[in-house]
Amino acid sequence: MVEIKSQSDKIKLIVAKIRKFIELGAVVGILIDPDEKTVTIYRSTGEPTVLENGDILTIPELFPGWELPLTELWPPIFTEEETQI
Structure with a gap:
């Protein structure tokens, strides 16, 4: 199962749900x-295993060999220079 925290979510409630x-x-x-x-x-x-930006997500129990850099989960950050193009 996957839960994505929104700005209004409370971490404790999400963790309790995941543990359940x-x-x-x-x-x-x-x-x-x-x-x-x-x-x-x-x-x-x-x-629990905590991964931070720059780490690679792997879930060998479900997807052997699959990898996803965490940086690919977040929206791109554009510099002011790029937005003026």
Whole structure:
């Protein structure tokens, strides 16, 4: 399961929801936080894994060999020079 935090969401409520899905049998829970530019991966065992901008997201349990640089999740940032073109 994947949850993307909006500006009005409360992290504690999202984490509780993800933990409930894990408890009910979801293999992986992913929390994408665009405000902090982090991705947290929850599994039934162990502590959550927090990835930061520049890290690469992998989920070998579901997608062996698949990789996604976190920088591709965030909208592009244009410089003032680029917006004047």
